[in-house]
Amino acid sequence: MNEARRGLPDLGIGVGLRVPHYKRLFAERPPIDFVEIISENFMAVGGKPRHHLERALATYRVVQHGVSLGIGGPEEPGRAYLERLRELVRQTQTPWVSDHFCWCGAGGAHLHDLLPLPFTRNLVQTIADRARRLEDFLGVPFALENASSYLTYRSSVLAEWEFIAEIAERADIGILFDVNNVFVTAYNHGLDPIQFVESVPPERIVQIHLAGHTNLGTHIIDTHDAHVIEPVWDLYRLTLERTGPVSTLIEWDDQIPELEVLFAEVERARRERDRALAARLTGTSSLDAPAREGVRKAARARPQAVAARHGWTQGGPREPVTSA
Numbered sequence: 001m002n003e004a005r006r007g008l009p010d011l012g013i014g015v016g017l018r019v020p021h022y023k024r025l026f027a028e029r030p031p032i033d034f035v036e037i038i039s040e041n042f043m044a045v046g047g048k049p050r051h052h053l054e055r056a057l058a059t060y061r062v063v064q065h066g067v068s069l070g071i072g073g074p075e076e077p078g079r080a081y082l083e084r085l086r087e088l089v090r091q092t093q094t095p096w097v098s099d100h101f102c103w104c105g106a107g108g109a110h111l112h113d114l115l116p117l118p119f120t121r122n123l124v125q126t127i128a129d130r131a132r133r134l135e136d137f138l139g140v141p142f143a144l145e146n147a148s149s150y151l152t153y154r155s156s157v158l159a160e161w162e163f164i165a166e167i168a169e170r171a172d173i174g175i176l177f178d179v180n181n182v183f184v185t186a187y188n189h190g191l192d193p194i195q196f197v198e199s200v201p202p203e204r205i206v207q208i209h210l211a212g213h214t215n216l217g218t219h220i221i222d223t224h225d226a227h228v229i230e231p232v233w234d235l236y237r238l239t240l241e242r243t244g245p246v247s248t249l250i251e252w253d254d255q256i257p258e259l260e261v262l263f264a265e266v267e268r269a270r271r272e273r274d275r276a277l278a279a280r281l282t283g284t285s286s287l288d289a290p291a292r293e294g295v296r297k298a299a300r301a302r303p304q305a306v307a308a309r310h311g312w313t314q315g316g317p318r319e320p321v322t323s324a
């Protein structure tokens with residue numbers, strides 16, 4: 001099996017650095033493998049954010065993750081934004097920088113959201129070109145993350161896993177693999193999450209995200225406000241069995257709990273990771289056939305929920321529910 005991470009370090013299990021935890025983190029300095037910061041929260045010159053960043057850098061290993069690049073948008077990422085990002089990279093000494101496969105706006109308008117992309121061959125080339133240039137410009141390894149989505153485009157000609165794999169290969173960049181996003185997207189669009197995990201090139205995965213979400217039955221919203229669900233833990237182990245050890249981050253961004261709850265989630269991740277790596281060592285899998293089918297079944301629950309509420313599935317009454 002190929003080595004994961006493009007030679008990048010396995011930092012262990014980290015957490016997102018969030019404001020409600022600043023006080024205790026900086027006073028008590030609990031041991032954490034690493035913290036991930038949202039780049040845009042610290043790109044302003046001076047002020048409180050910079051003060052907090054300096055404290056974080058003095059206490060923990062810091063990895064940068066961005067939400068505003070919009071690499072698949074109709075326009076090139078702005079020069080001023082990229083220069084501020086590069087400045088922050090130099091300050092944090094982050095081992096890699098990531099953002100998302102998405103677009104964020106057009107015509108000078110920034111919509112502050114991770115908007116879905118059509119999976120076309122033209123866009124593969126555009127994003128690969130931009131990602132390669134960006135990595136050169138920043139001077140650190142760059143990775144893109146699969147985003148959760150709530151709609152798809154008729155113009156898409158590739159599966160999402162083909163799209164992200166092709167871009168990563170062409171640009172020679174990493175993939176930040178969000179396992180929760182795999183489940184959310186699979187649920188919302190009727191995809192097979194196991195196939196998704198098994199189709200992404202493991203040697204490209206440089207980091208993993210885990211998070212909780214809100215299941216409304218008819219669709220899942222990627223709220224990052226809850227515990228990771230069981231099928232996502234299963235997908236996490238399946239991913240690690242393919243990659244070997246990879247830096248993993250717990251994202252908890254809303255209804256943020258006490259540190260103890262967050263750390264309990266970190267410990268759960270550690271146990272799942274140990275289990276996956278032990279299976280990998282012996283050439284086996286922690287997911288037998290019934291477990292895989294259980295994950296698939298959980299991701300397939302949407303059609304019944306939609307049908308129960310509306311009497312039809314995605315696409316409207318022209319597409320009656322034919323399968324469970």
Ligand SMILES: [Fe+2]
Binds near residue numbers: 145209
């Ligand atoms: Fe994520």
